[in-house]
Amino acid sequence: MLTPKTEAELAEMIAAAAGAIAIAGGGTRGVACEGAPLTTRGLTGVSLYEPGALTLVAGAGTPLAEVEALLAGENQRLAFEPADLRALLGTECMPTLGGVFATNGSGPRRIQCGAARDFLLGVRFVDGTGTVVSNGGRVMKNVTGYDLVKLMAGAHGTLGVLSEVSLKVLPRAETTTTVALSCGDLAVAVRAMSAALGAPYDVTGAAYDPQAGAAYVRLEGFEGSVAYRADKLAALLAVHGDVDIRPDSAELWQGLRDVAPLVGAEGDLWRISVKPGDAVQLVPALGAAQCLFDWGGGLVWAVVPKGTDLRARMAVPGHATLMRGSGFARFHPEPAPLAAISAGLRAKFDPRQILNPGLMG
Amino acid sequence: MEMPSPSEMVLADKPKLIEALLQVLPEDAVISDLAETRAYECDALTAYRCPPMLAVLPRTTQEVSDVLRICHEAGVPVVPRGAGTSLAGGALPTADCVLLGVARMTEVLETDYDNRVIRVQTGRTNLSVSGAVEDEDFFYAPDPSSQLACAIAGNIAMNSGGAHCLKYGVTTNNLMGVTMVMMDGTVVEIGGAHLDAGGLDLLGVICGSEGQLGVVTEATLRILRKPEGARPVLIAFDSNEVAGACVSDIIKAGVLPVAIEFMDRPCIEACEAFAKAGYPMCEALLIVEVEGSDAEIDHQLALIGDIARRHNPLELREARDADQAARIWLGRKSAFGAMGQINDYMCLDGTIPVSTLPEVLRGIEDLSEKFGLKVANVFHAGDGNMHPLILFDANKPGDLELCEEMGAEILKLCVEVGGCLTGEHGVGVEKRDLMIHQYGPDDLEAQLKVKDVFDPKWLLNAAKVFPLPVTENRRTAG
Numbered sequence: 041m042l043t044p045k046t047e048a049e050l051a052e053m054i055a056a057a058a059g060a061i062a063i064a065g066g067g068t069r070g071v072a073c074e075g076a077p078l079t080t081r082g083l084t085g086v087s088l089y090e091p092g093a094l095t096l097v098a099g100a101g102t103p104l105a106e107v108e109a110l111l112a113g114e115n116q117r118l119a120f121e122p123a124d125l126r127a128l129l130g131t132e133c134m135p136t137l138g139g140v141f142a143t144n145g146s147g148p149r150r151i152q153c154g155a156a157r158d159f160l161l162g163v164r165f166v167d168g169t170g171t172v173v174s175n176g177g178r179v180m181k182n183v184t185g186y187d188l189v190k191l192m193a194g195a196h197g198t199l200g201v202l203s204e205v206s207l208k209v210l211p212r213a214e215t216t217t218t219v220a221l222s223c224g225d226l227a228v229a230v231r232a233m234s235a236a237l238g239a240p241y242d243v244t245g246a247a248y249d250p251q252a253g254a255a256y257v258r259l260e261g262f263e264g265s266v267a268y269r270a271d272k273l274a275a276l277l278a279v280h281g282d283v284d285i286r287p288d289s290a291e292l293w294q295g296l297r298d299v300a301p302l303v304g305a306e307g308d309l310w311r312i313s314v315k316p317g318d319a320v321q322l323v324p325a326l327g328a329a330q331c332l333f334d335w336g337g338g339l340v341w342a343v344v345p346k347g348t349d350l351r352a353r354m355a356v357p358g359h360a361t362l363m364r365g366s367g368f369a370r371f372h373p374e375p376a377p378l379a380a381i382s383a384g385l386r387a388k389f390d391p392r393q394i395l396n397p398g399l400m401g
Numbered sequence: 402m403e404m405p406s407p408s409e410m411v412l413a414d415k416p417k418l419i420e421a422l423l424q425v426l427p428e429d430a431v432i433s434d435l436a437e438t439r440a441y442e443c444d445a446l447t448a449y450r451c452p453p454m455l456a457v458l459p460r461t462t463q464e465v466s467d468v469l470r471i472c473h474e475a476g477v478p479v480v481p482r483g484a485g486t487s488l489a490g491g492a493l494p495t496a497d498c499v500l501l502g503v504a505r506m507t508e509v510l511e512t513d514y515d516n517r518v519i520r521v522q523t524g525r526t527n528l529s530v531s532g533a534v535e536d537e538d539f540f541y542a543p544d545p546s547s548q549l550a551c552a553i554a555g556n557i558a559m560n561s562g563g564a565h566c567l568k569y570g571v572t573t574n575n576l577m578g579v580t581m582v583m584m585d586g587t588v589v590e591i592g593g594a595h596l597d598a599g600g601l602d603l604l605g606v607i608c609g610s611e612g613q614l615g616v617v618t619e620a621t622l623r624i625l626r627k628p629e630g631a632r633p634v635l636i637a638f639d640s641n642e643v644a645g646a647c648v649s650d651i652i653k654a655g656v657l658p659v660a661i662e663f664m665d666r667p668c669i670e671a672c673e674a675f676a677k678a679g680y681p682m683c684e685a686l687l688i689v690e691v692e693g694s695d696a697e698i699d700h701q702l703a704l705i706g707d708i709a710r711r712h713n714p715l716e717l718r719e720a721r722d723a724d725q726a727a728r729i730w731l732g733r734k735s736a737f738g739a740m741g742q743i744n745d746y747m748c749l750d751g752t753i754p755v756s757t758l759p760e761v762l763r764g765i766e767d768l769s770e771k772f773g774l775k776v777a778n779v780f781h782a783g784d785g786n787m788h789p790l791i792l793f794d795a796n797k798p799g800d801l802e803l804c805e806e807m808g809a810e811i812l813k814l815c816v817e818v819g820g821c822l823t824g825e826h827g828v829g830v831e832k833r834d835l836m837i838h839q840y841g842p843d844d845l846e847a848q849l850k851v852k853d854v855f856d857p858k859w860l861l862n863a864a865k866v867f868p869l870p871v872t873e874n875r876r877t878a879g
Contacts, residue, residue, distance in 0.1 A: 092649030093755040179752040180784040181824035190605020211655035315594035359599030384854035
């Protein structure tokens with residue numbers, strides 16, 4: 041296992057690589073590419089944390105848990121709410137900060153405040169030739185040159201291996217309350233979530249769990265404010281079914297974030313991204329799948345019988361990623377002109393095609 | 402400002418090019434007369450001017466594609482233009498270019514409140530996007546000062562921000578999909594009404610690429626429900642340092658205002674003389690705005706008031722109603738107009754870590770003395786996006802150059818303390834040569850490689866963003 045301790049070592053290892061390298065942060069995604077395994081676990085440490093400026097800079101291999109504990113000490117958090125998918129994917133290693141950004145992993149709050157990529161302010165990475173590149177910085181507004189930061193977020197290491205990330209953090213909410221709607225029908229749930237997200241009450245999560253027969257809408261903030269908005273939302277959603285208000289329900293959202301309702305389900309696991317309202321159109325494709333709907337319907341987690349080509353059955357725009365299972369490409373094939381651009385970028389940043397080769401196309 | 406010398410060959414073939422363009426565009430969409438092309442000789446960075454060889458004003462994505470394909474085949478440089486409000490010279494033409502304006506592409510294509518998105522042609526102005534959805538109490542969040550005039554195309558090219566981005570983010574955080582025409586005429590669809598990219602985040606790198614990677618003709622934008630209400634508080638301090646510390650404490654306390662604006666004494670004085678908003682005369686003013694229901698606003702303003710009082714403010718003026726709120730914003734919103742009335746000015750927009758605010762303000766003061774030019778500061782303090790306005794006299798020989806030299810020194814200072822050259826205006830031609838202070842050769846090369854992929858012949862807005870010597874081989878290779 042290649043375990044560089046410094047960025048310079050990482051650069052040397054990549055420059056000297058004779059063949060493919062399979063990159064992992066902590067290895068929680070369980071993706072096995074061909075090649076010599078390399079982990080960023082040795083690139084650790086928070087080098088800067090300014091709570092008053094809402095910024096943090098750390099090595100890509102810094103354990104996510106360490107960063108979250110540090111932030112909690114200042115009453116702050118990673119607002120995009122990265123999920124802990126270890127139970128779902130059946131993996132055990134330690135999630136790293138770099139891994140979160142390399143996979144653009146975002147939880148329920150993505151619908152309100154954005155994805156991991158929206159909180160990444162700067163990166164340092166080593167490209168496929170062993171060259172160290174820096175882009176962005178540690179300030180919240182930065183349009184100096186091209187935004188390679190976003191390009192690296194979600195690139196799954198195929199353009200370069202992240203060595204350091206700089207990110208924006210936000211204050212932790214004083215309290216979390218959930219307005220829960222009893223509901224056994226996806227169409228009703230999507231309509232209710234859409235009404236909630238389109239109301240002026242700053243909803244920070246909207247998910248539907250068919251297993252529990254409930255749609256959940258989350259409110260966060262100062263106690264009085266949350267209580268006021270919960271009453272307003274409960275009244276708004278009452279036309280769709282029975283509603284109850286659940287104060288102090290942060291734990292419920294941790295479960296939704298980590299896709300807990302689908303842990304242990306047998307079959308292939310897909311993650312589908314569509315226009316929230318289009319979730320309903322997916323029903324024929326999903327068949328008897330066990331599902332969890334997040335982002336107001338825009339994110340669908342589905343467990344289907346092994347070997348089901350869910351992608352071929354999708355009749356709406358969007359994309360499906362195979363998170364666990366085999367027999368299909370992990371990522372959704374892109375239309376030809378986009379595939380050409382992506383391949384062009386990979387060829388420029390990794391001319392030897394050694395970084396997680398074949399993972400993204 | 403050095404620009405590449407025009408290609409004699411391209412200029413000589415102008416009649417042939419006009420003929421080809423008229424095959425794909427209506428007559429009124431091709432502008433070749435010097436009297437008319439002069440209208441496009443500059444953007445809001447008026448110090449630099451150059452009429453384009455031709456201007457074209459297509460109405461559809463297909464027409465844009467046809468124009469680009471023709472220019473690509475003929476090796477003619479293209480400069481895209483939104484509404485021409487760039488402060489960085491992003492739309493400055495070269496003498497041998499076809500200026501491609503999207504001003505006639507202003508349609509709303511789809512409004513979808515259930516999914517909270519709107520799809521528009523990109524020539525539409527920023528404010529009129531909000532205007533199209535305000536009857537349903539929705540709005541488009543990024544709000545650059547020029548929002549009445551600036552086009553979505555330019556917002557995407559420059560990744561524009563605004564006063565309210567502390568809470569709502571900048572353009573890139575609110576852009577969900579684009580229809581873009583590549584330099585060779587290929588039309589690509591990237592993203593859409595779904596939330597995340599399926600492959601590489603191409604949308605992320607296109608936003609803010611200053612029109613160098615493609616011409617965005619249609620955009621899917623996130624729209625949001627308007628909050629129930631919003632009110633500001635104005636807080637006066639007797640020093641910049643204390644005001645800066647107060648900003649930091651507000652953020653640390655867990656309140657997330659939608660805007661925190663900062664004005665220093667020279668700016669306050671100019672605004673007061675111009676707009677008579679009734680501001681207290683002091684060293685530093687903060688305007689902090691929060692949103693929500695009346696009770697929520699009261700609660701947040703009370704928290705902010707408690708924090709501010711620990712810093713011994715000279716005055717704390719809370720808006721109780723819409724009228725008082727408007728008075729508080731009046732001076733700030735007229736800041737640029739006020740400065741423009743008393744002087745010519747150059748507006749910078751370097752961004753700094755909030756903690757370095759006092760240090761940078763002192764540094765700017767020192768530079769102001771050294772160069773003998775006055776500076777007024779007004780900026781988005783919550784996110785460290787400075788807007789120093791350097792005052793100069795355009796009629797005085799040498800003053801512009803002196804001002805530019807001082808501006809460069811201020812921006813270098815921003816980079817030195819851990820910040821960047823530009824927070825929301827873009828690099829354009831204005832800050833092109835300063836890029837080497839922010840990025841090393843390998844960092845720049847990585848960015849150039851991206852352009853190599855999207856525009857291998859380097860025809861699209863190629864003289865911007867990067868220092869000319871850095872891009873020369875690429876630009877002249879084709």
